[in-house]
Amino acid sequence: MAATSETxxxxxxxxxxxxxxxxxxxxxxxxxxxxxxxMELVYREAGRAQVIGVTGPPGAGKSSxxxxxxxxxxxxxxxxxxxxxxxxxxxxxxxxxxxxxxxGDLGGDSGVFIRSLATQGAMGGLARPALDAVDxxxxxxxxxxxxxxxxxxxxxxxxxxxxxxVIVASPPGxxxxxxxxxxxxxxxxxxxxxxxxxxxxxxxxxxxLKGAREAGLGTGDRGSWKVPVLVTSAATGLGLPALAGxxxxxxxxxxxSGEDAGRRRRTAALRLEAAAADLVTREVRRIxxxxxxxxDALAERRVDPRKAAGDLVGSAFGSRV
Amino acid sequence: MAATSETxxxxxxxxxxxxxxxxxxxxxxxxxxxxxxxMELVYREAGRAQVIGVTGPPGAGKSSxxxxxxxxxxxxxxxxxxxxxxxxxxxxxxxxxxxxxxxGDLGGDSGVFIRSLATQGAMGGLARPALDAVDxxxxxxxxxxxxxxxxxxxxxxxxxxxxxxVIVASPPGxxxxxxxxxxxxxxxxxxxxxxxxxxxxxxxxxxxLKGAREAGLGTGDRGSWKVPVLVTSAATGLGLPALAGxxxxxxxxxxxSGEDAGRRRRTAALRLEAAAADLVTREVRRIxxxxxxxxDALAERRVDPRKAAGDLVGSAFGSRV
Numbered sequence: 001m002a003a004t005s006e007t008x009x010x011x012x013x014x015x016x017x018x019x020x021x022x023x024x025x026x027x028x029x030x031x032x033x034x035x036x037x038x039m040e041l042v043y044r045e046a047g048r049a050q051v052i053g054v055t056g057p058p059g060a061g062k063s064s065x066x067x068x069x070x071x072x073x074x075x076x077x078x079x080x081x082x083x084x085x086x087x088x089x090x091x092x093x094x095x096x097x098x099x100x101x102x103x104g105d106l107g108g109d110s111g112v113f114i115r116s117l118a119t120q121g122a123m124g125g126l127a128r129p130a131l132d133a134v135d136x137x138x139x140x141x142x143x144x145x146x147x148x149x150x151x152x153x154x155x156x157x158x159x160x161x162x163x164x165x166v167i168v169a170s171p172p173g174x175x176x177x178x179x180x181x182x183x184x185x186x187x188x189x190x191x192x193x194x195x196x197x198x199x200x201x202x203x204x205x206x207x208x209l210k211g212a213r214e215a216g217l218g219t220g221d222r223g224s225w226k227v228p229v230l231v232t233s234a235a236t237g238l239g240l241p242a243l244a245g246x247x248x249x250x251x252x253x254x255x256x257s258g259e260d261a262g263r264r265r266r267t268a269a270l271r272l273e274a275a276a277a278d279l280v281t282r283e284v285r286r287i288x289x290x291x292x293x294x295x296d297a298l299a300e301r302r303v304d305p306r307k308a309a310g311d312l313v314g315s316a317f318g319s320r321v
Numbered sequence: 322m323a324a325t326s327e328t329x330x331x332x333x334x335x336x337x338x339x340x341x342x343x344x345x346x347x348x349x350x351x352x353x354x355x356x357x358x359x360m361e362l363v364y365r366e367a368g369r370a371q372v373i374g375v376t377g378p379p380g381a382g383k384s385s386x387x388x389x390x391x392x393x394x395x396x397x398x399x400x401x402x403x404x405x406x407x408x409x410x411x412x413x414x415x416x417x418x419x420x421x422x423x424x425g426d427l428g429g430d431s432g433v434f435i436r437s438l439a440t441q442g443a444m445g446g447l448a449r450p451a452l453d454a455v456d457x458x459x460x461x462x463x464x465x466x467x468x469x470x471x472x473x474x475x476x477x478x479x480x481x482x483x484x485x486x487v488i489v490a491s492p493p494g495x496x497x498x499x500x501x502x503x504x505x506x507x508x509x510x511x512x513x514x515x516x517x518x519x520x521x522x523x524x525x526x527x528x529x530l531k532g533a534r535e536a537g538l539g540t541g542d543r544g545s546w547k548v549p550v551l552v553t554s555a556a557t558g559l560g561l562p563a564l565a566g567x568x569x570x571x572x573x574x575x576x577x578s579g580e581d582a583g584r585r586r587r588t589a590a591l592r593l594e595a596a597a598a599d600l601v602t603r604e605v606r607r608i609x610x611x612x613x614x615x616x617d618a619l620a621e622r623r624v625d626p627r628k629a630a631g632d633l634v635g636s637a638f639g640s641r642v
Contacts, residue, residue, distance in 0.1 A: 031627075040625040047622050058378055125446060125598075126475055153474015154447055261620070268619035268626070269609055275630035276605045277446075277598040284597045288590055298589035299582070301368050304361040305589070306352075309596035317638040 006038040010045065013140045016110060021140050025115050028132035031278070039132060046138035047264075049081070050251045053163030055151035055185060060169040061195040064234035066148050070106060072244035073144050079111040081137025081145040085130055085156060113137060126155045127274035131162060131267075151185045161188040162267040164260065165250045167243070169193045170209065172201040186212060189227055191246050197231035197238045206231050223259045225250065283316045284309070327359040331366065334461045337431060342461050346436050349453035352599070360453060367459035368585075370402070371572045374484030376472035376506060381490040382516040385555035387469050390488075391427060393565035399465050400432040402458025406451055406470040406477060434458060447476045448595035452483060452588075472506045482509040483588045485581065486571045488564070490514045491530065493522040507533060510548055512567050518552035518559045527552050544580045546571065604637045605630070 012020035024042065027035035056062050063084070070080045106112045117133055130147060137145045147163060149156040160166055168189035194206045209229045228246050232239035254260035288295060297303040333341035345363065348356035375390075377383050384405070391401045427433045438454055451468060458466045468484060470477040481487055489510035515527045530550045549567050553560035575581035609616060618624040
């Protein structure tokens with residue numbers, strides 16, 4: 001990316017040039033020095049979209065839900081960007097099977113842009129690339145940006161929790177409900193969705209979630225918003241208009257109550273921490289590639305990793321350590 | 322912890338003083354400046370145990386498997402330390418339901434020590450506290466240290482992957498098998514276990530995993546070790562002696578083939594990166610607590626998080642940025 005063309009690239013992306021959008025997303029993902037100016041511009045221009053986090057345990061049917069919800073939003077005239085965080089292999093870097101195939105029927109719609117983020121080797125965390133990618137779609141003018149993460153894993157939960165509106169998807173069945181609760185998902189939900197609502201046990205799971213809500217579990221941070229529990233089915237269309245409506249209601253609630261300011265500040269602090277971790281791990285990794293002696297000393301336990309890290313950060317970023 | 326008593330504390334822990342072990346684990350978890358010397362001593366003394374990572378999708382029965390496998394190792398005369406990584410709430414910090422209750426019957430055995438790591442707010446990643454806690458139990462003299470993580474989430478997969486021997490637990494049923502593959506678990510497995518082997522569909526899942534192995538999926542990094550696929554049942558005891566034997570065989574294989582050196586180096590590099598990320602995020606968080614103006618500027622998108630992070634790291638660690 002030429003240093004002078006960031007504004008042009010973003011302008012092209014905003015005008016609907018899908019290759020330009022894809023290039024900005026790649027810039028967000030890899031964050032090469034050459035794209036720093038573009039990402040700075042993106043950060044400044046973003047902040048207009050409603051960011052919706054969709055998360056839940058594996059097998060909850062999140063991708064089908066995102067697909068169906070996107071169609072609802074499209075029917076209401078909203079454009080929708082989607083960032084899906086694929087857990088990828090620490091060795092091969094490849095997601096062997098992708099959910100994206102199920103989203104194929106949105107492919108022809110210019111009001112929708114879908115990107116699966118590869119997260120291979122993202123030491124320092126997934127939060128930095130994920131939230132930057134959300135900003136790209138936001139700055140490109142998509143009115144709603146959905147970020148889909150699996151709801152297990154601290155980083156993945158943090159990313160969904162950084163959205164304006166957090167939808168937690170739970171499949172029917174008590175076992176899965178417990179897993180969701182264990183992962184701390186109960187506490188970050190603005191909207192609970194029981195997926196696969198055509199299954200007979202969906203009502204029980206919805207009742208369990210309502211019971212947990214009435215018991216005051218996980219509602220400490222929701223302000224004056226009463227977390228709805230909805231039942232949907234991507235197969236039959238059950239509950240999807242209600243879900244789209246609840247998500248839009250929540251955005252309105254945040255604005256009118258002033259609660260969005262607190263959320264934006266919390267997300268901003270998270271991003272700064274993530275950016276610092278990203279910056280430093282990149283630099284440490286770069287240095288380590290040329291320091292086999294140091295890796296050997298660590299592996300043989302002659303050198304303490306904390307001391308070595310302090311020395312490396314100090315020599316990379318200054319001399320005060 | 323008094324600055325002069327680290328050696329005494331570790332000596333007490335090695336002699337079996339469970340309060341001393343617990344204190345060292347807390348030191349590993351919180352990493353206060355006062356415990357830096359203790360952790361340095363721990364790092365130097367660790368490296369003797371066989372570290373076994375047990376991971377798999379939610380609902381795979383990992384805790385029951387770890388419980389049963391621990392009893393097998395005890396029967397063979399090995400002492401066993403266990404670190405369980407509980408996904409905890411980003412807001413409340415509490416794991417609502419704990420698997421640990423199921424491990425109650427190991428509680429009276431002085432050759433076993435179990436610790437659930439709280440990972441709340443572990444920005445900079447879970448790897449640093451988790452791997453330090455493993456080292457504590459290693460340095461305390463446990464011959465085998467098992468680290469159990471949920472196999473979804475980049476950080477959680479990295480932690481399990483940093484072990485000498487990685488056991489991937491999959492419940493019967495194709496859906497879950499696919500989820501395990503998606504999470505990149507196939508590639509990090511040294512031993513595959515199909516849990517709940519009393520269920521009729523366990524054989525199918527085992528055949529699927531063998532098929533994937535024969536097809537060469539996810540075996541690129543396993544050297545000359547042929548990844549076994551075992552079927553176990555914590556309920557009936559099926560396959561547990563074979564699993565314990567396979568884990569011990571794998572440790573022998575690593576030593577005799579010399580492949581353990583590469584693993585130790587890879588883990589050492591990961592730890593250095595994790596220590597650096599931990600160091601920097603702690604410092605950034607500390608600074609941010611007194612810089613509401615900066616959080617506001619970020620939230621209002623007047624300041625770019627990358628620039629702010631570079632400035633903060635530079636001013637905290639030196640002046641070269």
